[in-house]
Amino acid sequence: MKGIERAHAIAKHVAAHGVRVVSGGALGIDGAAHRGAKAATTVVLGSGIDVLYPARHIELFEAIVASGGALVSMFPRGTTPRAGTFIKRNAIISALADAVIVVEADVRSGSLSTAGAAFKQGRLVGAAPGSAGCAKLLAQGAALVENGDDALGLLAGRVRSHPRAAAVLDENAARVRDAMVAGVRGIDAIVRHTGLSVRAVLRALPQLESSARLM
Numbered sequence: 001m002k003g004i005e006r007a008h009a010i011a012k013h014v015a016a017h018g019v020r021v022v023s024g025g026a027l028g029i030d031g032a033a034h035r036g037a038k039a040a041t042t043v044v045l046g047s048g049i050d051v052l053y054p055a056r057h058i059e060l061f062e063a064i065v066a067s068g069g070a071l072v073s074m075f076p077r078g079t080t081p082r083a084g085t086f087i088k089r090n091a092i093i094s095a096l097a098d099a100v101i102v103v104e105a106d107v108r109s110g111s112l113s114t115a116g117a118a119f120k121q122g123r124l125v126g127a128a129p130g131s132a133g134c135a136k137l138l139a140q141g142a143a144l145v146e147n148g149d150d151a152l153g154l155l156a157g158r159v160r161s162h163p164r165a166a167a168v169l170d171e172n173a174a175r176v177r178d179a180m181v182a183g184v185r186g187i188d189a190i191v192r193h194t195g196l197s198v199r200a201v202l203r204a205l206p207q208l209e210s211s212a213r214l215m
Contacts, residue, residue: 003104004032006128006147010101011036013148019155022096024089024110025061025071027054029103034060039067044093046086048079090114091121099124099154101145105133107171115142126154136171172196173204 011021011033021037023030024044034041041064047053049071052061061071074092075085090113094100100118102125105111112133118125119140126145127137138144144160145151153160172194179193190201 003029003128003131007032007103008036010103010145010148010151011041014151014155015040017152019152022093024086024093024114025054025057026110027056029111031057031060033103034064034069037069039064039069041069042096043069043071044089044096045071045073045075045081046089047073047081048075048077049073050077051080053081086110087113091117094118094121094123097123099126099151101126101128101151101154102134102137102142103128104131105137107132107136109133112136124154124159126151139173172200176201176204 007029013036015021015037019040021033021041022044023033023041024046025031025034034043043061043064045051045053052058052071065071073079074088079085087110090110094114094117097118100115100123102111102115105115105127115125115127115137124143125137125141126143127134128145129135129138134142143150143154145154150160175194175196176190179190182193184190184193187198187201190196191198194201196204
């Protein structure tokens with residue numbers, strides 16, 4: 001199932017069970033989720049409340065409000081969207097949510113910034129398999145969410161783990177693994193070889209140990 005189809009299906013399913021969907025209104029996954037949830041949705045803008053962005057979603061935003069949904073913003077009127085406003089906005093999305101579910105993401109994306117904020121805030125985090133960013137989240141311990149029932153289960157505390165989640169390494173762990181495969185031994189030597197901090201190397205080692213057990 002493609003990410004957009006999955007996002008629409010999950011949002012529609014949870015909304016039918018009384019769950020409100022909170023997202024950022026972006027093109028693609030966000031828009032699909034909002035369309036699936038219809039009235040049961042809150043859009044958190046990365047701009048002022050009077051600067052609707054993206055412009056291609058103006059009709060969608062108007063329909064959400066007309067049906068009983070909401071548009072909210074932490075920024076003053078007239079604020080135009082910038083990279084920094086989206087990062088700040090993402091932390092608000094996670095703060096408003098009981099669980100953050102990432103359906104599709106690159107390894108560097110706004111979705112991962114929202115998930116990172118959710119981890120720090122103690123929120124539940126779930127991810128669907130199939131993209132590099134979600135693989136990274138699953139490796140970090142995010143719950144496996146493939147459909148609407150999984151999403152409802154996550155909210156209820158029934159967490160599914162990816163059967164090989166620990167074998168999916170994040171970028172730092174992969175660099176440490178490659179160094180060790182090349183024959184580099186010892187924390188100091190790995191730090192010099194990879195350019196990573198001591199802390200990053202130490203955090204990568206448990207992933208490598210778990211991955212070895214699952215291989």
